[in-house]
Amino acid sequence: MKALIIEDEKAAVRNLEALLGEVAPDTKIICTLDSITDSVAWFEANPAPDVVFMDIHLADGSAFEIFEHVRVGCPVIFTTAYDEYALKAFKVNSIDYLLKPIGAADLRRALDKLEGLRHTAPTQESLSALIGQLQRREHYKTHFLIPFKGDKLLPLAVEQVQYFCIADGVTKAVVSDRERYTVPCTLDELADSLDPERFFRVNRQYLIARSAVQDIDLWFNNRLAINLKVPTDGKVLVSKLRVNEFKSWFAGR
Structure with a gap:
């Protein structure tokens, strides 16, 4: 060729x-x-x-x-x-x-x-x-305007985000420098508006980018534990029922 x-x-x-x-x-x-x-x-x-x-x-x-x-x-x-x-x-x-x-x-x-x-x-x-x-x-979302320091809006590109998570009852976007920004929408709304080839809802608390995955541990009861490049507060586990779907998504199939 x-x-x-x-x-x-x-x-x-x-x-x-x-x-x-x-x-x-x-x-x-x-x-x-x-x-x-x-x-x-x-x-x-x-x-x-x-x-x-x-x-x-x-x-x-x-x-x-x-x-x-x-x-x-x-x-x-x-x-x-x-x-x-x-x-x-x-x-x-x-x-x-x-x-x-x-x-x-x-x-x-x-x-x-x-x-x-x-x-x-x-x-x-x-x-x-x-x-x-x-x-x-x-029509997938590519940018956010994040309320910042009371009187500002901070532009944030989706490609900067390593993962979204629920912390203290609100949705946070975490970027590569470990900064966290409050996003005014739910994880369900994000999952519907972001490119599914780039982001995966691993559980109720985390929506992660493929590029953010550092490595993956085999976990108890046939689950997976994902280690992200930007550390999380706890284990990011993929349920047994979603393991095959996650593997297919990560491999790009």
């Missing part, structure tokens, strides 16, 4: 190259570009690759501008730190939309989808389902 990478962050390029080496070692990266100008020129002068991995925010603007200047006749997998462009990405022959930091499971799932599309033409039903999925993703 021949792949083109359009990405202006060198660290992100190295990470993607390493993941491709792990997940799809037969992939040949034919070129790496970091701007709209270079990308347009490349597509005008070269045959289309099998797939393009494309960041949205490039050195000289939005990657969507590429499609305004040249026809991209191959599947595109967007790789970005922002989740608000999913529906727009679908309109320019994107087959998947991976949020940074990208994990091996995310990349493997996208490449499996690419392989599937090679053998089956998408039906109207499957296209409608995909549009619906992307529209739902666009």
Whole structure:
């Protein structure tokens, strides 16, 4: 498989190259570009690759501008730190939309989808389902405005949150520096408004981010005890009934 990478962050390029080496070692990266100008020129002068991995925010603007200047006749997998462009990405022959930091499971799932599309033409039903999925993703909550010091509102991005928990009867958002902020909604409301690919309700007291998990202990009675990167006040236990669901969620299946 021949792949083109359009990405202006060198660290992100190295990470993607390493993941491709792990997940799809037969992939040949034919070129790496970091701007709209270079990308347009490349597509005008070269045959289309099998797939393009494309960041949205490039050195000289939005990657969507590429499609305004040249026809991209191959599947595109967007790789970005922002989740608000999913529906727009679908309109320019994107087959998947991976949020940074990208994990091996995310990349493997996208490449499996690419392989599937090679053998089956998408039906109207499957296209409608995909549009619906992307529209739902666009409506997941991405930021909070947190009351702070009486007369201020503090912007808090969802991606900063390691976990939400109930403490002293109120909902707290805990971030990587161990700061806690009171969130004016319940865990049930949060579970309904946050992207379920990123957050999991492990029990009545905790809603955790996948990226916050440090390791997992096998616990009594076939349960799991999750150790988070930001320490908690007590054990974060997954009930026996939710263990399989948690494992599937964490593995990205």
